[in-house]
Amino acid sequence: MSESMLDPRITLTDLLDLPVFREVCEAFTQAFHLGLRVSSESGQTLIESLEPNGFCEEVARLKDGRRLCAEARDRLLTQPLSGSTVNAATCFCGFKYAAFPLNYQFDFIGRVVLGPYRDGPWSPQRLLESQPQLKKEAKSLSGFAERAPQLDPELFKNAVRFLAKALDAFVFVNAKRLITTRLHLNAVMESRQSALKKLEAEPAAMLLDTENLAKLKGLF
Amino acid sequence: MVQWNFEFKEVAVKLVYYGPALSGKTTNLQALHGMFSPDHRGRLMSLETQNDRTLFFDLLPLQYKTPSGLSVKVKLYTVPGQVIHNSTRKAVLAGADAVSFVADSQKSQALSNSISFKNLKENLKANGIDFDAIPIVIQFNKRDLDQIKSLEEIRHDWGQSRFPTLAAVASQGKGVFETFECLMRMAFDSLNQKYEFDRKYGFQVQDLVSALTTDKIRSLLSLKSALVSTGGFTLPR
Numbered sequence: 001m002s003e004s005m006l007d008p009r010i011t012l013t014d015l016l017d018l019p020v021f022r023e024v025c026e027a028f029t030q031a032f033h034l035g036l037r038v039s040s041e042s043g044q045t046l047i048e049s050l051e052p053n054g055f056c057e058e059v060a061r062l063k064d065g066r067r068l069c070a071e072a073r074d075r076l077l078t079q080p081l082s083g084s085t086v087n088a089a090t091c092f093c094g095f096k097y098a099a100f101p102l103n104y105q106f107d108f109i110g111r112v113v114l115g116p117y118r119d120g121p122w123s124p125q126r127l128l129e130s131q132p133q134l135k136k137e138a139k140s141l142s143g144f145a146e147r148a149p150q151l152d153p154e155l156f157k158n159a160v161r162f163l164a165k166a167l168d169a170f171v172f173v174n175a176k177r178l179i180t181t182r183l184h185l186n187a188v189m190e191s192r193q194s195a196l197k198k199l200e201a202e203p204a205a206m207l208l209d210t211e212n213l214a215k216l217k218g219l220f
Numbered sequence: 221m222v223q224w225n226f227e228f229k230e231v232a233v234k235l236v237y238y239g240p241a242l243s244g245k246t247t248n249l250q251a252l253h254g255m256f257s258p259d260h261r262g263r264l265m266s267l268e269t270q271n272d273r274t275l276f277f278d279l280l281p282l283q284y285k286t287p288s289g290l291s292v293k294v295k296l297y298t299v300p301g302q303v304i305h306n307s308t309r310k311a312v313l314a315g316a317d318a319v320s321f322v323a324d325s326q327k328s329q330a331l332s333n334s335i336s337f338k339n340l341k342e343n344l345k346a347n348g349i350d351f352d353a354i355p356i357v358i359q360f361n362k363r364d365l366d367q368i369k370s371l372e373e374i375r376h377d378w379g380q381s382r383f384p385t386l387a388a389v390a391s392q393g394k395g396v397f398e399t400f401e402c403l404m405r406m407a408f409d410s411l412n413q414k415y416e417f418d419r420k421y422g423f424q425v426q427d428l429v430s431a432l433t434t435d436k437i438r439s440l441l442s443l444k445s446a447l448v449s450t451g452g453f454t455l456p457r
Contacts, residue, residue, distance in 0.1 A: 103317045
């Protein structure tokens with residue numbers, strides 16, 4: 001039984017022109033001061049648009065800071081997401097992330113992770129729960145945290161909603177184009193095969209054409 | 221051909237709406253799109269020309285998750301009816317698990333209907349699908365027009381066949397969901413014989429049908445009244 005060209009699993013890299021979409025992500029980051037990562041189904045980062053906030057850079061300078069940051073980020077890129085809504089997460093340092101899945105025809109094809117960000121005053125509690133040895137550093141970190149942009153919760157919700165809708169539209173439109181191209185190619189190939197079959201059924205006509213062409217060639 | 225992922229407990233089923241040009245295949249999908257709950261249906265993808273003729277196909281994806289965790293995905297496709305698009309019809313039909321043949325009830329369209337039905341047989345065979353085994357329902361659409369084949373004639377001509385026939389006015393949404401329900405039931409009756417989704421996962425088509433529609437829509441539907449002849453189909457209790 002033949003498989004359909006319409007049904008093979010489509011990946012996010014099939015559907016997004018990454019350089020073009022990177023521009024969209026960077027514009028989003030600039031507009032909302034919110035970094036984001038777009039990753040594939042397997043967790044591979046496809047697009048990264050970062051918003052330096054000073055705080056995360058300081059955390060990364062701490063002992064094991066860079067490793068802990070990387071672990072937190074990798075978890076967000078690979079842990080299962082629930083449903084099709086936004087999943088909230090808090091980093092070990094107290095800043096926040098939000099992630100939502102990208103789906104095509106109900107198949108999970110990737111995710112978007114937004115953050116890190118803060119939507120209120122920063123408290124060192126979360127950091128000290130996971131890293132109690134950083135009590136001394138926590139005081140200096142609070143200064144950096146306060147200088148990091150604070151996102152209005154309502155604005156954040158609207159920004160995420162907009163991004164999810166825009167991405168959904170990108171995926172849908174490009175999927176439509178991809179399938180159209182495949183069907184068009186299929187139609188062209190079928191037409192070619194049909195024409196070849198007709199030619200095979202007329203070898204005498206072909207031979208005459210070839211002889212005529214050879215004669216004409218001789219004139220030039 | 222049903223796609224069954226045992227590891228993730230996902231099953232994907234493909235249903236194709238076939239028929240001559242302008243018989244109402246796209247209208248069926250558009251009507252279904254309007255009836256289904258947004259939680260369980262995706263976007264309707266249509267590739268059409270400027271004068272609303274289907275160029276390549278229409279696609280409507282649906283999804284339902286059973287309490288036992290089985291994810292059922294149903295993809296509804298239409299084919300382009302115009303004779304010139306046979307390669308696309310063949311490509312869209314590949315891997316189909318069931319077919320709804322949408323016929324135009326007008327007597328003047330009898331030849332177009334028969335050419336298209338013959339074409340369906342040929343393209344099923346070209347795709348390695350057994351015409352005598354695949355579930356097929358026949359919808360006689362456009363029952364609101366004049367000079368149409370009567371229900372008695374339909375029963376006479378199709379009553380002894382294995383194909384259930386249903387009456388519809390797709391432009392008004394009548395008979396559309398009933399055709400879909402009949403098609404789904406036949407598809408899963410066939411699939412359950414091989415995969416036993418009902419026994420292993422407690423999946424009942426009725427649950428999917430109920431989940432897809434709102435209470436208001438459900439109260440308006442009657443599969444029994446839309447059926448003209450039952451063919452090989454047993455009405456649910």
